[in-house]
Amino acid sequence: MEEQTQPELASPEVQKRIRDSFDRQGLMGHLGAYLSVIAPGRVHILLPSRPEVTQQHGYFHAGATSAIADSAGGYAGFTLFPENTSVLTVEYKINLLAPAEGEHLEAIGTVLRSGRTLTVCQLEVFGVQGSRRTLVAAGQQTLICIDPRPER
Amino acid sequence: MEEQTQPELASPEVQKRIRDSFDRQGLMGHLGAYLSVIAPGRVHILLPSRPEVTQQHGYFHAGATSAIADSAGGYAGFTLFPENTSVLTVEYKINLLAPAEGEHLEAIGTVLRSGRTLTVCQLEVFGVQGSRRTLVAAGQQTLICIDPRPER
Amino acid sequence: MEEQTQPELASPEVQKRIRDSFDRQGLMGHLGAYLSVIAPGRVHILLPSRPEVTQQHGYFHAGATSAIADSAGGYAGFTLFPENTSVLTVEYKINLLAPAEGEHLEAIGTVLRSGRTLTVCQLEVFGVQGSRRTLVAAGQQTLICIDPRPER
Amino acid sequence: MEEQTQPELASPEVQKRIRDSFDRQGLMGHLGAYLSVIAPGRVHILLPSRPEVTQQHGYFHAGATSAIADSAGGYAGFTLFPENTSVLTVEYKINLLAPAEGEHLEAIGTVLRSGRTLTVCQLEVFGVQGSRRTLVAAGQQTLICIDPRPER
Numbered sequence: 001m002e003e004q005t006q007p008e009l010a011s012p013e014v015q016k017r018i019r020d021s022f023d024r025q026g027l028m029g030h031l032g033a034y035l036s037v038i039a040p041g042r043v044h045i046l047l048p049s050r051p052e053v054t055q056q057h058g059y060f061h062a063g064a065t066s067a068i069a070d071s072a073g074g075y076a077g078f079t080l081f082p083e084n085t086s087v088l089t090v091e092y093k094i095n096l097l098a099p100a101e102g103e104h105l106e107a108i109g110t111v112l113r114s115g116r117t118l119t120v121c122q123l124e125v126f127g128v129q130g131s132r133r134t135l136v137a138a139g140q141q142t143l144i145c146i147d148p149r150p151e152r
Numbered sequence: 153m154e155e156q157t158q159p160e161l162a163s164p165e166v167q168k169r170i171r172d173s174f175d176r177q178g179l180m181g182h183l184g185a186y187l188s189v190i191a192p193g194r195v196h197i198l199l200p201s202r203p204e205v206t207q208q209h210g211y212f213h214a215g216a217t218s219a220i221a222d223s224a225g226g227y228a229g230f231t232l233f234p235e236n237t238s239v240l241t242v243e244y245k246i247n248l249l250a251p252a253e254g255e256h257l258e259a260i261g262t263v264l265r266s267g268r269t270l271t272v273c274q275l276e277v278f279g280v281q282g283s284r285r286t287l288v289a290a291g292q293q294t295l296i297c298i299d300p301r302p303e304r
Numbered sequence: 305m306e307e308q309t310q311p312e313l314a315s316p317e318v319q320k321r322i323r324d325s326f327d328r329q330g331l332m333g334h335l336g337a338y339l340s341v342i343a344p345g346r347v348h349i350l351l352p353s354r355p356e357v358t359q360q361h362g363y364f365h366a367g368a369t370s371a372i373a374d375s376a377g378g379y380a381g382f383t384l385f386p387e388n389t390s391v392l393t394v395e396y397k398i399n400l401l402a403p404a405e406g407e408h409l410e411a412i413g414t415v416l417r418s419g420r421t422l423t424v425c426q427l428e429v430f431g432v433q434g435s436r437r438t439l440v441a442a443g444q445q446t447l448i449c450i451d452p453r454p455e456r
Numbered sequence: 457m458e459e460q461t462q463p464e465l466a467s468p469e470v471q472k473r474i475r476d477s478f479d480r481q482g483l484m485g486h487l488g489a490y491l492s493v494i495a496p497g498r499v500h501i502l503l504p505s506r507p508e509v510t511q512q513h514g515y516f517h518a519g520a521t522s523a524i525a526d527s528a529g530g531y532a533g534f535t536l537f538p539e540n541t542s543v544l545t546v547e548y549k550i551n552l553l554a555p556a557e558g559e560h561l562e563a564i565g566t567v568l569r570s571g572r573t574l575t576v577c578q579l580e581v582f583g584v585q586g587s588r589r590t591l592v593a594a595g596q597q598t599l600i601c602i603d604p605r606p607e608r
Contacts, residue, residue, distance in 0.1 A: 013211050021208045022205075022208070024208040024209075025206065025207050025208050025213060026202075026203040026204050026205060026207075026208075026213070027204065027206060027213035027215055028207040028213075028215050030182070030183075030204035031182075034470070038174075038224065045219050046538070051177050051178040052179065052181075052182035053178060053182070054176075054177065054178040054179060055176075055177050055178075055179065055214070056173045056174070056176040056177050057176075057238070061177060061178070061179035061180075061219065061223075062219075062222050062226075062241045062244075062576070063177050063179055063215065063216075063218060063219020063220070063222050063223065064215075064219065064224070066215060066217020066218050066219065067213065067218065068221060070215050070218070071213075071215065073215075086209070088248070088302070089214045089244060090247065090394070090446060091245065091247040091248065091395070091421060091424075091444075091446055091598060092214075092246065093243065093244070093246075093397055093549040094243060094244065094245075095242065095243040095568075095569075095576045095596060095598060096241050096243065096577060097243065097569045098239070098569070108175070109521055112551075112591070113553045113554070113591065113594075114174075115203035115549075116266050117421065117448070118394060118448070118554060120395075120551045120594065122594075127202065133157065135569065136575065138393075138568055138569075138578075138596065139177050139596065140549060140551060140594065140595065140596055142394060142395055142446065142551060144421070144422070146200075208385045210597070237312045242574060242598060243547070243576075243596075243598055244545070245397040245444060245549055247416075247417075247424045247444060247446060248418070249424055250417070263441065264399075264401070264439070265399075265402070265442075266443055269573065269600070270546060271397045272401055272442065272547075274442075287416070287417065288414055290417075290424065290426075290444065291444065292397060292399060292443065292444055292547075293440065294399060294547055294598065295547060295571070295576070306489060322562075324503070326512070328511075328512040328513050328525060328541040328586070329509065329510065329512050329517060330506075330507040330508050330509060330510040330511075330517070331509050331510060331511065331519055331520050332510070332517075333488075333508075334486070335486075335519075352589065354482075355482040356482050356484070356485075356486035357482060357483050357485065358480075358481065358482040359480075359481050359482075359483065360478070360481050360482060361542070365481060365482070365483035365484075365523065365527075366520060366523075366526050366545045366548075367483055367487075367519065367520075367523020367524070367527065368483050368519075369519065370522050370523065370526070371518075371519020371520065371522065371523060372519070374518050374519050374522070375517075375519065379516075379592075388502050392552070392559065393518045394552065395549065395550060395551040396518075396549070396550065397547065397548070397549035397550075398549075399491050399546065399547040400545050400546065400547065401578045408469065424554035426476045443583035446485065451478075
C-alpha cells in the first residue's frame with residue numbers, strides 16, 4: 001500500500017513543529033512511543049513492547065495500538081497544515097486485525113485527502129519482529145484544522 | 153441516554169472475572185485507570201487527570217480517552233459472555249466531541265446487542281469536574297467472543 | 305434510548321426547509337422513503353418493504369438501511385443549522401445488528417452534539433412489524449455545516 | 457493504492473456465485489448498479505449517474521455511494537469464502553471525501569484481512585468523468601462468514 005521508495009522528508013521547520021508538539025504529548029512519552037519518520041502527509045510512530053502497554057493476554061492493548069495510530073494520523077495531517085494552526089482529531093475508526101505482538105509496533109498515518117477544514121487519513125499499525133512485519137490494525141481518521149483560538 | 157436508576161450489579165463471580173482480567177491489563181494500571189461499576193452489560197472505568205495522559209494542549213489524549221472507552225465496552229460485553237471464553241475487540245469508532253478535561257474521565261460501555269459470536273457496545277466518555285459532567289467522546293464497538301484457544 | 309414523551313415538533317419554517325430538501329433527494333423518492341417526524345435535533349424516516357430495496361436473502365439491503373439512516377441524521381442536524389446553510393455528511397459508521405425485516409424500517413437520527421462547524425448524530429434503525437420494533441442497525445455520523453458556496 | 461497490473465480474475469465458479477447473488481439484490485438493480493470486475497479478494501461495481509440516485513444538490517447521494525461500496529466489499533470478501541457459506545456485513549465506516557459526481561461511480565472493495573469468521577475490507581469509491589477519476593469516498597468494512605443457517 002505504501003510505495004517502498006526512499007521517503008521524502010518534511011522540511012526542517014515542519015519536522016521541528018511536529019517534534020515540539022509530540023514532546024508536549026505526555027501520553028506518548030509515558031507509553032514510550034517515539035517519532036521515526038516525518039514526511040509530507042505521512043508520519044510513523046514506533047512503540048516498543050513492554051508490560052506497561054499490554055492487555056490481559058500479554059499483547060499490545062488496543063488502546064495503545066490506537067493511541068499511536070491516532071497520533072501518527074494527526075501528525076501526518078499536521079505536516080500539511082498552514083503555520084500557526086492546530087490539529088484536533090474529530091473521529092477515527094480502527095479494526096484490530098490480528099494479535100498485536102512483536103518487538104515493537106509501527107503506526108503509519110497517511111493523508112488520503114487534505115482539505116482547508118477537514119483532512120482524512122488512513123491508519124495502519126504493523127507488529128514488527130525482526131524482519132517480519134504483520135498488519136495488526138487498520139483504520140481511518142478525520143482531522144480538523146483550527147486556528148489558534150480553538151473553536152469548532 | 154442511561155437510565156438514572158440504581159445500577160444492578162453483576163454477580164460476584166462475574167465481578168471477580170472482570171477485575172482479574174482488568175488487573176492483567178498493564179496499560180490500564182500504567183495509565184492509572186480503575187473499574188468503578190460492573191453491572192450486567194455495563195461497565196464504568198475512571199481515569200484521573202495527570203500529565204502522563206495528556207496531548208499537546210494539556211487535555212486528555214484521544215488515545216487515553218479511547219483506551220478506557222475500549223476497555224469499558226470490552227468488559228461490558230464480557231459480563232454477558234459464558235464462562236471460559238475471552239473477549240477481543242474487533243473494531244471501534246469514536247468521535248471526540250469536546251476537549252477532554254476535568255478531574256477525571258468516566259468511560260461507560262453499554263451493550264447494545266449481545267450475540268453468540270458478536271456483541272456491539274455503545275461507548276461514552278464524560279469529563280467530570282465537581283458535579284459537572286460533559287460528554288467528551290461517543291463511539292460504537294464490535295466485540296467477538298472466543299473460546300480458550302483464540303481463533304477468529 | 306429515546307424518551308417516549310410526545311415529540312416537540314420543529315417550527316413550520318424548519319419543517320418546510322427539511323421537506324423541500326428531502327423532496328430534492330432523488331434517491332429517497334426512488335427508494336420509497338418518506339419523512340415521518342421532524343423535531344428539533346431529531347428526524348424520523350420510514351421505508352416500506354418492497355423488492356426494490358432488498359439484498360440477496362430478501363431482507364432490506366444494508367445500503368437501503370444506511371441510506372435512510374444517513375438522511376435521518378443529516379436532517380436531524382439540519383434542523384439546528386442557521387438559515388441559508390447546507391449540510392453535508394462527513395462520514396458515518398453503522399453496525400447491522402440483526403436481519404432488517406418488517407413492514408417498514410424506521411430510521412431515527414438524533415443530534416448528540418451540535419457545533420458551529422461539526423455536528424455529531426446518533427443513528428438508529430428499527431424493523432417494524434405490527435407493534436413489534438427491533439433495533440436492526442445503530443451508528444454514528446459526523447456532519448458539516450457549510451455556507452452557500454460549498455467549500456470544506 | 458491498487459497495483460495497475462492486469463487483474464487476475466476469479467474462477468468461473470466464483471464469478472457465477474457472485475453474479476447470482478448480486479442478481480438477487482433488488483436494490484442493486486433498482487439503483488442501476490452492475491458488477492464490472494470480480495477478482496480474488498477484489499470486486500468493482502459501477503453506478504451510472506441518473507436522477508434516481510441523487511441527493512438534494514444533484515450529486516450522488518451518500519446512501520447510493522455507500523450502498524455500492526458496501527456491496528463491493530461484501531462480494532470481495534465472498535470471493536474468498538468457502539462454498540455453501542453466506543456473507544453478511546457486520547459494520548462499515550465511510551468518509552465522503554468530495555462531491556460524488558461524474559458519468560458514473562466506481563466502487564472497489566478489497567480484502568485487507570481474511571479470517572475464518574471475520575473479514576475486513578477496504579472500500580474506495582471513485583467519481584469517473586471521461587479519463588478523470590476522483591476518490592470521492594473511502595471506508596472500511598467488517599464482514600462475517602456464515603453457514604447456510606444464518607446465526608451470529
